[in-house]
Amino acid sequence: MGEETPSDPALEVGAAAARPLAVVAAAFEDISRMIDGDGEGPCDLRLAPFSSACSLVTVLFGCLGFAFKFAELEYSSKVNDLIEASNTYDTLSSILEHDIANDSVRKQGSHSRNLRRVRLGLDLIKALFEQYLSSSDCSLKEAASTAYDQVCAPFHAWTIRKAVGAGMYALPTRDQLLLRLNETDASVKKEMEKYIDSSRPVIEYIDNLFLSRNITLDW
Template sequence: MERPLPAIAKAFQELEKEVEKGGEAVISVADFAHACSLISVLFGCLGMAFKFAEKDYVSKVQDLSKAADEFESLPAMIDYDIRNNSVRDGGSHTRNLLRVLRGVDMVRLLFQQILITEGNTLKGPASTAYDQVFARHHSWTIRKAVGAGMFLLPSKSQFLKKLNEEEDDARVHIQGYATSSGPIVQYVTHLFLSKDLGTEW
């Protein structure tokens, strides 16, 4: 994909339209997995600091893509795992959904920080996003490795160049994703909470 940012923003804006329907909102597994798959390239562009996230995220999005052949909606997919008492099993669709959701949320926070942080460094924005989403779920060893990798992050301009973007255009799409992904994170989080699953596991 030559310019992933516009496609990422558009995909999540389409999901947001579904969420805006209110109580009747039902996001399909296929649409969610497709939108999330577009984010994968971002982790690769961030370098070694998020290498762990790229590999883990990609494999779990692929699982959701396959699950779309069997389940039409995210609630139906979760309900299946609940009935089979497999929600928290390693490799379950619901467990993978939670891991993917964290990746979506991390990118959302990263983009928010990029928009409000001056200068050309990504260390501050990336560190804030990691600390808020991933850090509490990782061992001390992983946290230390990620911390060291933060010093190897590309600059903001290098990051945008990898994405084939100029800063002014990029900000529009970054804002588009940061705004539209928030309701998606809230929607999926609500699915977990409404089924008494929680999200801290």
């Protein structure tokens, strides 16, 4: 196997700015392969590459405009906490074990609680993409509203749900979204499907971390 060429951070930032969806999809394909151990069986997912991939998703929330500003702000703060935690904890399992030992899994601001919120953000984007691709006649407002109701609404207070509902009218059109993502109808379908397929095992992995320790997911 040949030597890997060191990545240039400036080029990576430029790529993310040029085609953010493609960059996110590729990052989560890498994470899903890590979970599978590159075909050698499940492994313990490391926190640093996971949180790094999750940080890229913030750009997608930004492309959705004001309606998803609440999600962008909450999501980015939780991801930043996990990035900081990666200096101390090696894996996702290790932060959960630490919080279990300290009876702080559901405590406001705990790494485990922030992991749950990041997981919701990943699932929200996945559900939105699934709805978007379900029909060429489906508006972004319809796709986003359905995705929000499925994923986040059960965990949000009525005031937040009401504000989100009002903000849905400010979502970009499908054509405007394509322009912001720098994609075509054909390429956006390909990249959204990549993200859907690669994020699913990541979301399931996080859920199983909690369920395997008899921690319910209704919070």
